[in-house]
Every structure is written in C-alpha cells, then in structure tokens.
Amino acid sequence: MSDKKTxxxxxxxxxxLPIMDYTTIQMAHGAGGKLSADLIEKVFLPCFxxxxxxxxxxxxxxxxxxxxxxxxxxxxxxxxxxxxxxNIGELAINGTINDICMNGAVPKYLSCGFILEEGLLIADxxxxxxxxxxxxxxxxxxxxxxxxxxxxxxxxxxxFINTSGIGIIPNEIDMGISKIEIGDNIILSGTIADHGMAxxxxxxxxxxxxxxxxxxxxxNRLVHKMLxxxxxxxxxxxPTRGGVATTLNEMAKSAQKGIQIYEDKIPVRDDVRGAxxxxxxxxxxxxxxxxxxxxxxxxxxEAVLAAMHKNEFGENATIIGEVVDEHIGKVAMKTPLGxxxxxxxxxxxxxxxxx
Amino acid sequence: MSDKKTxxxxxxxxxxLPIMDYTTIQMAHGAGGKLSADLIEKVFLPCFxxxxxxxxxxxxxxxxxxxxxxxxxxxxxxxxxxxxxxNIGELAINGTINDICMNGAVPKYLSCGFILEEGLLIADxxxxxxxxxxxxxxxxxxxxxxxxxxxxxxxxxxxFINTSGIGIIPNEIDMGISKIEIGDNIILSGTIADHGMAxxxxxxxxxxxxxxxxxxxxxNRLVHKMLxxxxxxxxxxxPTRGGVATTLNEMAKSAQKGIQIYEDKIPVRDDVRGAxxxxxxxxxxxxxxxxxxxxxxxxxxEAVLAAMHKNEFGENATIIGEVVDEHIGKVAMKTPLGxxxxxxxxxxxxxxxxx
Numbered sequence: 001m002s003d004k005k006t007x008x009x010x011x012x013x014x015x016x017l018p019i020m021d022y023t024t025i026q027m028a029h030g031a032g033g034k035l036s037a038d039l040i041e042k043v044f045l046p047c048f049x050x051x052x053x054x055x056x057x058x059x060x061x062x063x064x065x066x067x068x069x070x071x072x073x074x075x076x077x078x079x080x081x082x083x084x085x086x087n088i089g090e091l092a093i094n095g096t097i098n099d100i101c102m103n104g105a106v107p108k109y110l111s112c113g114f115i116l117e118e119g120l121l122i123a124d125x126x127x128x129x130x131x132x133x134x135x136x137x138x139x140x141x142x143x144x145x146x147x148x149x150x151x152x153x154x155x156x157x158x159x160f161i162n163t164s165g166i167g168i169i170p171n172e173i174d175m176g177i178s179k180i181e182i183g184d185n186i187i188l189s190g191t192i193a194d195h196g197m198a199x200x201x202x203x204x205x206x207x208x209x210x211x212x213x214x215x216x217x218x219x220n221r222l223v224h225k226m227l228x229x230x231x232x233x234x235x236x237x238x239p240t241r242g243g244v245a246t247t248l249n250e251m252a253k254s255a256q257k258g259i260q261i262y263e264d265k266i267p268v269r270d271d272v273r274g275a276x277x278x279x280x281x282x283x284x285x286x287x288x289x290x291x292x293x294x295x296x297x298x299x300x301x302e303a304v305l306a307a308m309h310k311n312e313f314g315e316n317a318t319i320i321g322e323v324v325d326e327h328i329g330k331v332a333m334k335t336p337l338g339x340x341x342x343x344x345x346x347x348x349x350x351x352x353x354x355x
Numbered sequence: 356m357s358d359k360k361t362x363x364x365x366x367x368x369x370x371x372l373p374i375m376d377y378t379t380i381q382m383a384h385g386a387g388g389k390l391s392a393d394l395i396e397k398v399f400l401p402c403f404x405x406x407x408x409x410x411x412x413x414x415x416x417x418x419x420x421x422x423x424x425x426x427x428x429x430x431x432x433x434x435x436x437x438x439x440x441x442n443i444g445e446l447a448i449n450g451t452i453n454d455i456c457m458n459g460a461v462p463k464y465l466s467c468g469f470i471l472e473e474g475l476l477i478a479d480x481x482x483x484x485x486x487x488x489x490x491x492x493x494x495x496x497x498x499x500x501x502x503x504x505x506x507x508x509x510x511x512x513x514x515f516i517n518t519s520g521i522g523i524i525p526n527e528i529d530m531g532i533s534k535i536e537i538g539d540n541i542i543l544s545g546t547i548a549d550h551g552m553a554x555x556x557x558x559x560x561x562x563x564x565x566x567x568x569x570x571x572x573x574x575n576r577l578v579h580k581m582l583x584x585x586x587x588x589x590x591x592x593x594p595t596r597g598g599v600a601t602t603l604n605e606m607a608k609s610a611q612k613g614i615q616i617y618e619d620k621i622p623v624r625d626d627v628r629g630a631x632x633x634x635x636x637x638x639x640x641x642x643x644x645x646x647x648x649x650x651x652x653x654x655x656x657e658a659v660l661a662a663m664h665k666n667e668f669g670e671n672a673t674i675i676g677e678v679v680d681e682h683i684g685k686v687a688m689k690t691p692l693g694x695x696x697x698x699x700x701x702x703x704x705x706x707x708x709x710x
Binding site: 027028030031032033034035036037055056058059060061062063064065066067068069070071072073074075076077079099100102103105109111112113114115144145146147149150151152154155156157160162164166167169176177237238241242246250254345346347351352353355 | 382383385386388389390391392410411413414415416417418419420421422423424425426427428429430431432434454455457458460464466467468469470499500501502504505506507509510511512515517519521522524531532592593595596597601605609700701702706707708710
C-alpha cells in the first residue's frame with residue numbers, strides 16, 4: 001500500500017458545522033463558563049475527540065513510552081489564515097510534527113492552544129479545526145490536550161495557534177547537528193519557497209497562470225522511510241522561516257563546519273521563481289513547510305535519495321551540496337557561472353507572519 | 356529544610372539586561388535571521404539556558420521517564436502583563452506546572468512559545484523572562500524548548516505566552532475525576548479570588564489600604580506533601596478561570612455526583628471581598644492562580660489538611676464541603692442563614708483576560 005493511498009483513506013475525516021447560539025466568537029467563549037463548554041463540546045471534541053482528550057482533564061495522561069522523548073513547541077501567526085494549499089491549523093499540525101521528526105523521533109501526541117479574537121467566525125474556526133484533525137490523522141498523531149483563550153476584538157489578528165508535541169526517539173537513532181561530518185552529502189527533499197510565495201502572492205493579490213500553493217505537509221513518513229535505509233543520517237532540519245539559506249547558516253555555525261551548495265541543483269518551480277523575481281525576493285530565504293534538509297554519509301546518499309523518491313513528499317529530492325573543511329561556520333553557493341559566493345544570514349524581516 | 360528556605364535559595368536567579376541594538380522588539384526579531392538569533396542569544400538563553408535547551412535543536416530530547424506522562428498546554432493573554440504579585444511570564448510557568456501536577460504528576464519539562472508585538476520594550480520582555488526562570492527554578496522544572504514569533508504592531512496586545520509541559524506520574528498514583536466517591540471531603544487550599552481581583556483592581560485603578568496581590572504560585576511541592584500522606588486523594592483541580600464555582604460545576608457534571616459546599620467555610624481576604632463588592636463580582640467566580648481543590652476520602656481528610664498547613668501555599672487550607680448523593684451534576688452552597696442554593700456555571704464573561 002503506497003503512502004498516497006493511506007493518506008487518501010485517513011484524510012477523509014469530515015464534520016458538519018455545528019448549530020450554535022452565535023456565529024462569531026464572543027469573549028464568553030473563553031471565560032470557562034457555559035459558552036466555553038459549548039465551544040469545546042460542539043467545535044473541538046467532535047473533531048479532535050479521542051480516549052485521552054475526552055477525559056477533559058487539564059492534562060493528558062500518556063502511556064510510558066519506550067525510548068527518549070522529543071518535545072517541541074511552535075506558535076503560528078500566519079496571515080492570511082487561509083492561503084492556497086492550506087490554512088493556519090493544518091500548518092500548525094504539520095509544522096510541529098516536522099520539528100519532532102527532524103531528530104528521528106516518531107511523533108505521537110500534540111497539544112493545541114488557541115488564542116481567538118472576539119468576532120472570529122465560528123465557521124472559519126471550524127474549518128480550521130477540521131483540517132487540523134485531517135492533518136493529524138494523515139500523519140498518525142493524536143491531539144491529546146488543548147486550551148482556548150479569547151481576547152477582545154483588536155487584541156489579536158483573528159487567531160493564533162500553538163501546537164506543542166511529543167515524539168519517541170527509537171533507541172537505535174542518535175541524530176543531531178554535532179554528528180555532521182566533513183564530506184556529508186546534503187539532500188534537499190524538493191522545490192523551495194512554495195509556502196512563502198503562496199502566502200505572499202495571496203497577500204499581494206498577484207495571480208499567475210498556475211496558482212502557487214503551499215507545500216505544507218507532515219514529513220514523518222518520509223523521515224521513517226529514510227531511516228529505514230540507514231541510521232547514518234547525521235542531522236535533519238526543516239527549512240521554514242528564513243528558508244534554506246537561514247537553516248544552512250544555522251547548521252554551519254552550530255556544527256562549526258563549512259557548507260558548499262550549488263545553485264543549479266536547487267529545485268525551484270517556474271511560477272515560484274517568477275513570483276520571487278516580481279517581488280524582488282531570493283527564494284533561498286523563503287519559508288518552506290513541507291521540505292527537509294538531510295546531512296547524510298556520502299556513501300549512503302544515493303540509497304537514501306532512492307527511498308525518498310518513492311514518497312510523495314520526496315519525489316523531487318536531490319543532492320544540493322556537501323560539508324567541507326573550508327569557510328567554517330559559513331555557507332557558500334556556486335553559481336552556474338562558476339562564481340562561489342557566501343550566502344549570509346538575513347538581518348531583517350523579509351516576509352513577516354509567514355507561519 | 357523547609358520549603359520556604361528552598362524557595363528563597365533557588366529563587367534568587369538574576370540576569371542583567373543585555374545590551375542590544377534595539378530597545379524595542381522589531382519585526383526582524385521574529386524572522387529567523389540575525390536579529391532573531393540575537394534575541395535568543397542575549398535574552399532567552401542567558402536566562403533559560405540548560406544542557407537540553409542549549410543544543411538549540413528544534414526539539415528537546417529528554418531521557419526516558421519511569422512512569423506515565425502528563426502533558427498539558429496553556430496560553431496566557433493576561434492584561435496588564437505586569438500586575439501586583441506577578442506578571443504574565445511567572446503566571447505562565449506556575450499555571451502550567453499546576454495543570455500538570457493536578458493528577459499527581461511530578462512536573463519536569465516546560466516549553467515556552469512567545470508571540471511578541473512589534474514595539475514591545477525588550478526591558479519588559481527581559482523582566483518577564485527572568486521571572487519565568489525564577490519560577491521554574493523555584494518549582495524545580497526545566498524549560499527545554501521554545502519558539503518566538505513577532506507580529507506587527509496592533510496584531511497582538513504586547514505579548515502572549517504559551518507554556519506546554521510534561522510531568523511524570525509515579526506508578527502508584529492513579530487520580531482522576533472518575534475516582535470521586537460519595538462522602539469525599541472537598542479541601543480548598545486557601546483564600547479565593549486573589550489573582551482575579553489583583554488584576555481587576557489594577558485595571559480599574561482601584562486602591563485599598565492594603566494592595567491586593569495575585570496568589571500566583573506553583574503547587575507541585577504542596578501536592579507532593581499531600582500525596583505523601585495518602586494516595587487516596589481521588590482528584591484535584593486548580594480553580595483558575597471561572598473560579599471555584601466553575602471548577603466545582605465541571606467536576607460535579609463530569610463525575611455525575613452532587614457537590615455540597617458551605618459559604619462560611621470558604622476563606623476570602625477582607626480586601627478581596629471589599630473589592631468584589633465594589634465591582635459587583637461574586638468571589639466564587641473569580642480566578643485563582645495558586646490554589647487547589649482536592650477530593651479526598653473522608654477518613655484521611657484531617658491528615659491531609661495537617662500536611663497542607665505546613666506548606667506555605669496550604670497554610671489556610673480548609674474543608675469546604677463534601678460529595679453527596681443529591682442534586683447530581685450540580686453544586687449547592689449553604690449560606691450562613693441556612694439557605695441551600697444552587698451555584699450555577701457562569702454563562703457570560705465576568706473577567707476577560709485574567710490569565
């Protein structure tokens with residue numbers, strides 16, 4: 001059974017819009033009283049409900065896992081909350097799953113903390129909640145605890161979501177930036193800048209022949225396939241805010257190694273490249289939400305790549321460079337003309353509120 | 356060594372305000388570039404730094420615990436962010452610790468997700484971060500992972516904080532609302548409505564002879580002392596948003612038992628009662644941030660109470676009522692005049708943004 005087929009089956013969750021006394025979020029929906037209970041019982045539980053969450057305790061009780069724990073947190077403030085290819089809720093689930101699995105952990109449990117603006121359409125919230133459940137099901141994780149706050153109109157922009165998560169790291173896996181070695185190949189799982197440009201073109205009202213859609217996706221099944229090939233994958237990261245350039249810079253600095261990449265190896269969709277040119281943005285600095293960068297021992301790189309190509313989120317995976325013994329702590333990129341230039345960390349804010 | 360002494364020793368953490376290029380938060384502080392790194396390196400790491408956090412991976416790796424896990428999340432949006440007796444950061448740490456330990460878990464690890472408004476004073480953020488570290492130290496928990504987002508001025512109100520947390524439930528502990536029995540005594544750990552009225556009087560600009568201060572506190576050491584007396588403590592809750600009235604209503608409904616309480620047994624500070632009268636608020640519905648309600652087997656109640664009185668956060672603990680076989684799913688309160696009235700769930704929002 002292919003991943004794609006599994007995904008279609010489990011992603012079919014749907015849930016009718018509940019009949020409620022209000023069509024928009026009221027301050028009282030966050031006050032812990034009857035309306036709070038109403039919101040939880042009609043919007044959250046019908047979607048997220050499971051044995052652990054339904055107990056409605058202030059904390060989830062989870063079985064003792066066999067392995068070390070991976071624990072992560074991420075807040076999502078993307079604007080607009082709906083964008084081509086996804087929405088803030090789906091992004092929150094996928095983003096936190098990706099953070100968990102980048103050290104080889106199997107993501108298991110998620111929490112959701114909602115900050116809602118008074119006046120938010122409950123239909124919008126419900127649409128987001130349904131897509132969160134779909135995303136969690138697709139990735140095989142459970143939402144086990146949550147919290148809702150409502151702030152007065154004007155005190156937040158529609159809604160913000162925090163998702164924290166727990167994963168289990170199998171005993172045989174030991175990944176991290178400190179494992180990176182000179183000579184490691186650097187694999188990128190697909191095209192860059194899709195998410196950031198989907199959000200930016202929506203915000204700017206730009207339209208192209210084809211619509212640029214976000215790449216938001218949970219990568220845990222792809223990571224699992226890669227680790228099945230070899231546990232000698234040294235480190236992985238998902239190049240979100242700040243894009244591939246920022247992630248590689250952080251890794252070069254943290255590992256105290258040099259990174260060499262090749263511009264013509266980095267896949268960029270034509271429409272994304274066009275949008276970047278119009279807006280004067282370098283795709284290397286644009287956020288991705290369904291991509292990973294892996295540092296793997298050179299002699300297993302091709303086998304890992306072959307495994308990635310069989311997964312829907314790794315079809316366009318390619319080796320974009322290697323770890324070198326030069327320009328320690330920095331990233332250099334060779335252009336098609338043969339010029340090798342330093343790719344620096346961005347100083348300022350290129351794309352605000354992209355995730 | 357008394358708790359108090361321990362607390363004074365470990366609560367002495369301090370950290371000088373860092374010298375930075377900006378005095379206020381810029382959009383670029385959330386962009387994942389150089390300014391983001393600057394904020395993390397100068398504000399967050401000097402305060403929160405520990406072996407796990409310092410690895411700066413996107414997720415924390417934690418040792419395999421011996422016991423079931425408790426997992427919780429809570430977002431904090433209190434306004435104002437500084438109030439008598441505390442601030443939003445201290446509240447976030449204590450609040451999440453309390454959610455974790457209410458089922459007998461020992462709180463271990465916390466995450467912090469910050470949503471910062473462009474223009475926030477870095478000195479204010481720093482003060483909050485320092486107090487978070489102090490609160491975490493005092494309770495004996497570690498902050499192991501975090502995330503920062505910055506939104507444009509006007510898109511959030513100064514700062515919001517999500518704290519999620521993990522605790523370990525010892526194998527011999529098995530608490531929960533389903534364990535509540537007819538005849539159980541209901542213990543309240545101290546005076547009610549302190550936190551809510553500290554925030555409200557600050558907001559309304561009311562002043563009294565004595566300043567009403569928040570009761571924000573981590574209750575894990577108190578819970579530990581109680582469980583040392585007996586594991587026949589059936590359930591615990593911290594009566595935060597919606598106060599004692601809302602928490603007891605939720606428990607009565609969830610346990611499908613009746614709850615009987617006695618008005619003259621419920622401790623309220625004179626200044627808090629006065630402020631409630633002026634503002635027309637019932638203290639039973641006002642948030643507490645350092646109190647717990649415990650349902651304990653009748654024959655161990657006095658012993659548990661005696662242990663609580665020895666802890667700084669349980670000095671005023673008292674038995675306020677019992678679980679009864681009448682008015683199933685509801686809470687009744689006998690007034691000093693002998694009238695027994697139903698204490699209902701609040702419908703609307705009495706005190707917005709109290710936590």
